[in-house]
Amino acid sequence: MTDGGGPVTRCALCGRPASGPCARCRRSVCADCCELTSGGAATFALCLTCARGGSSLRRPWLHLTLWLLAITAGVVAVGLGLAALR
Ligand SMILES: [Zn+2]
Ligand SMILES: [Zn+2]
Numbered sequence: 001m002t003d004g005g006g007p008v009t010r011c012a013l014c015g016r017p018a019s020g021p022c023a024r025c026r027r028s029v030c031a032d033c034c035e036l037t038s039g040g041a042a043t044f045a046l047c048l049t050c051a052r053g054g055s056s057l058r059r060p061w062l063h064l065t066l067w068l069l070a071i072t073a074g075v076v077a078v079g080l081g082l083a084a085l086r
Contacts, residue, residue: 009028010028011028011029011030011032011033012027012028012029012033012047013027013029013030013033013047013048013049014030014032014033016030016032017030018030019031019034020034020045021045022034022045022046022047022050023037023044023045023046023050024044024046024047024050025047025049025050027047029045029047029048033047033048034046034047034048034051035048035051037051
């Protein structure tokens, strides 16, 4: 249960010490789990998940939308409850 000692950032894919964050999903990945992608003038390091799929950027948005829907539903439920009390 003891950590290897020290605040070492681990790779999100294999658990080894990470070398840097993914340019798209910002997860820390090691050198073996990232691919260098040249986009225009700059070179980005993408984790293997983003390099293969490339669509994981939309999942957080879906998550956020579901969150907002849940909050809105809660507000509407409270509003209906208040209206029913009148
Ligand atoms: Zn790795
Ligand atoms: Zn990524």
